Amino acid sequence: MREEEEQKKQMMKEKLDEINRHITALSNIIKDMEEMMKANDVCFLKKFPVSMERVQISQPDPQTPSGALIHVPRYLGNLPFRVWKKMQDIVQNTPVILDPNTAHSCLVLSDDLTRVRWQGS
Known part of the structure; x- marks a missing residue:
């Protein structure tokens, strides 16, 4: 179970790093756009089509990767039954x-x- 947990943690860390890279890229685009808007209106209007292309970067919404969660039934599937069996030995x-x-x-x-x-x- 610990090995599976470590694998899942590593996979989630990689996904988080990827999302952070996308956030950084979008933040840079926003800063550039704000600077162009402050510079002057003519410059902004000239570069508007190029700016729109940069903004149109479409990233899909983050999805939980399949198998990202620990396989609970494997470890806890018949837990109530196992507890009941142990209790039979303890309780008279x-x-x-x-x-x-x-x-x-x-x-x-x-x-x-x-x-x-x-x-x-």
């Missing part, structure tokens, strides 16, 4: 006998005095 079953003389009047005890049912108003 102790029979309890209920006394009809001390039970509440709305409680009805089974014939073998091991189960209770509520029968009242």
Whole structure:
């Protein structure tokens, strides 16, 4: 599991580096555009078509790469069953006998005095 975790961390780090490179490139484009706009309107209008091409860099939205998450079912698939099996070894079953003389009047005890049912108003 640790090995898989390290692989996933490395893959996510590479994706994050790629996204950071794209963010840096876009930031540079924005700074250049702002400087051209400040310089003068004629210069900006002359370079407008080239500027539009630079701005039109289309990057797809970042997607979580397949297999980026840890394969949870492999490690935790039947966890409740495994816990239940371990609990069977730890917890001991102790029979309890209920006394009809001390039970509440709305409680009805089974014939073998091991189960209770509520029968009242």
